Amino acid sequence: MYKEGPMPRFDDSCSSSTDNHCIFGQVPGAAPAVPGMLPSMFSLPGQFGAMPMPVQAMTQQATRHARRVYVGGLPPIANEQSVATFFSQVMAAIGGNTAGPGDAVVNVYINHEKKFAFVEMRSIEEASNAMALDGILFEGAPVKVRRPSDYNPSLAAALGPSQPNPNLHLAAVGLTPGAVGGLEGPDRIFVGGLPYYLTEVQIRELLESFGPLRGFDLVKDRETGNSKGYAFCVYQDQSVTDIACAALNGIKMGDKTLTVRRAAQGNAQPRPEQDSVLLHAQQQIALQKLVFQVGAQPTKVVCLTQAVNVDELKDDEDYLDIMDDMREEGGKFGSLVNVVIPRPGPIGEQFPGVGKVFLEYSDTEGASKARATLNGRKFGGNTVVAVYYPEDKFSRQEYDG
Incomplete structure (x- = not known):
């Protein structure tokens, strides 16, 4: 689950179907009905004479936490309609639509100040398939796709699939098959102590001395967009994880010292047969470190x-x-x-x-x-x-x- 600061808990505030203000960014023409629901009507428990609520509305309310996805890192030009159109198109392109014809996206709510959105899908399965879109480029910027803070894994498991379909056509939208959940798992690396002036490109070049990355995330301040001085990464080849940690940890860059370790805090060390790879990587890092640590300010x-x-x-x-x-x-x-x-x-x-x-x-x-x-x-x-x-x-x- 992903948390991006304090987030509105819309499920709590939208406990009644009469709260019309809770339909954020309703996509014109989208049908919020869940396919296969019976049209019968039940009365809500409680006070006599309460208005009846359709079964499908009750079901939607109960499953909303599992049908919504968090999208972070949106560019300033993003709006509800552009986000809805984009995710409906890419879901269709990867074969992620499972609830029949039509757009997968039902509602979109955007927090423009903090540059994130909640995208509500028609079905739980489609929301799970959307998890495979983490890192996709939207308007030229890679966005994060995560579960919202109110996602309940144990409850969601009983409602439908919680993982993306492994047969999605991710290459159709420029993503690498097999990179689902790119920054999750035991091989996730924490990289701390980064000088603030280093760009994402420079940091990636340093990390890729050991091999291509499957996932990379430089953590930035939500308000300013500036680096917070730490990042996370995962290598495509998991065997170099401990080599990278051993070679990079403790390197001095300007007035900073890198802290590089498994995010799950393991103490694994490189095996003896990996020594040659480690030596080569350290030589490459020595050159790149010299370039990075002095910054961009001219001297004599x-x-x-x-x-x-x-x-x-x-x-x-x-x-x-x-x-x-x-x-x-x-x-x-x-x-x-x-x-x-x-x-x-x-x-x-x-x-x-x-x-x-x-x-x-x-x-x-x-x-x-x-x-x-x-x-x-x-x-x-x-x-x-x-x-x-x-x-x-x-x-x-x-x-x-």
């Missing part, structure tokens, strides 16, 4: 990785040649103040920053030109990564960032 210092061969730095003559080449190349973009290329010790000791080149300019304009030109260049078959480096760390000769 540019750091290059994969621009030099570490073995060549051991020889004094080769080292001096490399320094001259870097001064000449770096000087093309502005007034170059300093060039620092950390090198191994006399007996091969690895000091912080070995393998990197630092170019310090007199102003950010020169640094910006150098970064824009050098980033992505090929050197010795490798692609150079150029990023801005914090000036304070450079002045303290801290080259391990």
